[in-house]
Amino acid sequence: xxxxxxxxxxxxxxxxxxxxxxxxxxxxxxxxxxxxxxxxxxxxxxxxxxxxxxxxxxxxxxxxxxxxxxxxxxxxxxxxxxxxxxxxxxxxxxxxxxxxxxxxxxxxxxxxxxxxxxxxxxxxxxxxxxxxxxxxxxxxxxxxxxxxxxxxxxxxxxxxxxxxxxxxxxxxxxxxxxxxxxxxxxxxxxxxxxxxxxxx
Numbered sequence: 001x002x003x004x005x006x007x008x009x010x011x012x013x014x015x016x017x018x019x020x021x022x023x024x025x026x027x028x029x030x031x032x033x034x035x036x037x038x039x040x041x042x043x044x045x046x047x048x049x050x051x052x053x054x055x056x057x058x059x060x061x062x063x064x065x066x067x068x069x070x071x072x073x074x075x076x077x078x079x080x081x082x083x084x085x086x087x088x089x090x091x092x093x094x095x096x097x098x099x100x101x102x103x104x105x106x107x108x109x110x111x112x113x114x115x116x117x118x119x120x121x122x123x124x125x126x127x128x129x130x131x132x133x134x135x136x137x138x139x140x141x142x143x144x145x146x147x148x149x150x151x152x153x154x155x156x157x158x159x160x161x162x163x164x165x166x167x168x169x170x171x172x173x174x175x176x177x178x179x180x181x182x183x184x185x186x187x188x189x190x191x192x193x194x195x196x197x198x199x200x
Contacts, residue, residue, distance in 0.1 A: 155183030
């Protein structure tokens, strides 16, 4: 969505109680937002800020409910049209439908996320975009150690689940532990980068 600058560094919460993807940073008394939280800042009023957040929440709720209803509809349609869900045709229908629904959801969410930037694209900027280092630091600051630990546990859980289903020590099945180790490795690298960033 956008980075919002203002008088505080706290995450601005929406009126429905959920945090928005617009976060603030100190730039005096003015408010500004920036594309993807790293682009050039553009000044906005508090009313515009509130309208952007309200519009995001409303459209995001519609998108989430749409994907839920679409998944339910896909399940009912598959059961109705394909008696044998475990058949090749059934698996193709299910996974093809899931991929199609998720793709449409991601496209819609991308449009919702970028709405403030599109609305303000002709407004004159009031500063410079974040550097690559600052943008990286901002991204890391939004990731918690708990989220990294959960990501790593998902990798361990995946590897453990596959180990109970296939003969891991033989053949191509040996790749499953490697796949499960990737999230653990990525989480560890990000945790170290975050720790080093906080020390500096």
